[in-house]
Amino acid sequence: MQKQETLSKNQKIILDLIEKSDQPLKAYSILFDVKKKGINAPLQVYRALDKLVEIGKIHKIESRNAFIACKNSKCQIAKATVFSICESCEDVTEIHDHKLSEHLKDFKDNKGMKYNKYNLEFFGLCKKCV
Amino acid sequence: MQKQETLSKNQKIILDLIEKSDQPLKAYSILFDVKKKGINAPLQVYRALDKLVEIGKIHKIESRNAFIACKNSKCQIAKATVFSICESCEDVTEIHDHKLSEHLKDFKDNKGMKYNKYNLEFFGLCKKCV
DNA sequence: TTGTTAATTGTTATAATATAACATCATGTA
DNA sequence: TACATGATGTTATATTATAACAATTAACAA
Structure with missing residues (x-):
């Protein structure tokens, strides 16, 4: 399998949520919000977050343990x-x-x-x- | 009671330990090490760490959740x-x-x-x- | 179209990091 | 004295994150 060009289902759900917020969201608050979409466990959230950070769609605010969407189109990698x-x-x-x-x-x-x-x-x- | 000029007992014990290490230490590894000195609970460690960070004696490495001594005498505050x-x-x-x-x-x-x-x-x- | 590989998912349990709440003690000072 | 403040000790709990395992899905090559 090649490097994915499109996001997976869970990744999309979680990115959507983060992009709708202009402020950082915490993993367990994300979990709470996506339970209605069938995501039930912390690990499902963390896995999606890891991937989204890796590809630069979101960033982690380290001092706050929270995640925010990257609005800069140039910023494709969280470097x-x-x-x-x-x-x-x-x-x-x-x-x-x-x-x-x-x-x-x-x-x-x-x-x-x-x-x-x-x-x-x-x-x-x-x-x-x- | 005035602002303390000297460190308290627990603060000293924990600062000593961190200063002896040239690499960052994690809170629970600190706890493990200071049990022999009578510090038994996480909160005792975190309280000392908070204070030491506040006065600039140590810094928190946010991305690693770890604490390192500040060797720079000028750096009295973790600013x-x-x-x-x-x-x-x-x-x-x-x-x-x-x-x-x-x-x-x-x-x-x-x-x-x-x-x-x-x-x-x-x-x-x-x-x-x- | 089948086998292979890698990415993703789902699930349960648990590890690691950090704080709440409350009682006590020590010390400086009004 | 009595009051305020900072530090301590303790139990319990909250918050953040990962381990381990099984199953499924998508891309691709033989």
Whole structure:
């Protein structure tokens, strides 16, 4: 079997749900919501999430254990993610800043490490919560 | 009671352990190790970890749910952390790069968000694992 | 069209990570 | 003293994530 071009049934159900939300969803809240569609077990959710992260359709917000859809068509692989997170209302926004990306992409440490991925999370207060 | 200048007993025990390791430790592995010192419950560990993170003595590696000592004397508060993580051997190194810090410190999005903290994790293969 | 392989699904159980709730103790200070 | 605060200890539980196994499905080559 070749690399799938289309998503599987469970993957579609779960991606749909995440895309409808503009905020990150947690795995067990997703599970709760998709029970009516016949997805009954955590593992079914986590498997779909893993795949969706792998192909860049969603990203994991590591500090929150939550998953958000990627709205950037260019971002086909979850290689380089930047988020801002409001510590008061928990609003999360994906950031696409060319200059910042360039700096991060080109970053080299002094240990000869070869990077293929990074994740950056900014924390603070959004406009509403200041 | 004033803000503590010195660490409490449990905080010391747990900081000592983390400082002796050059790699991140997980909460329950810490718990296992400090049982001989009379710390018996997860909550005792998590409380100490929370405090140590708060005062900048240790950092949490969010993508790994693990805790590492901060070796940088300047880094008294866990406001700005950068790590490199080898996806093969899981080696973690804290990065202090002046130029990068400057870019991150000064970063402004276009939404008027006020940042007070960030966490950046680079993933790749270290020299040994390439 | 059959056999092979890999991806996906479904299921039960369990592991790993983290917090709630409550009681107690120690210490600094009004 | 008595009050507030921070730390501790304890039991129970919540939350997040994976192991292990069986069955099914889709793509492709012989």
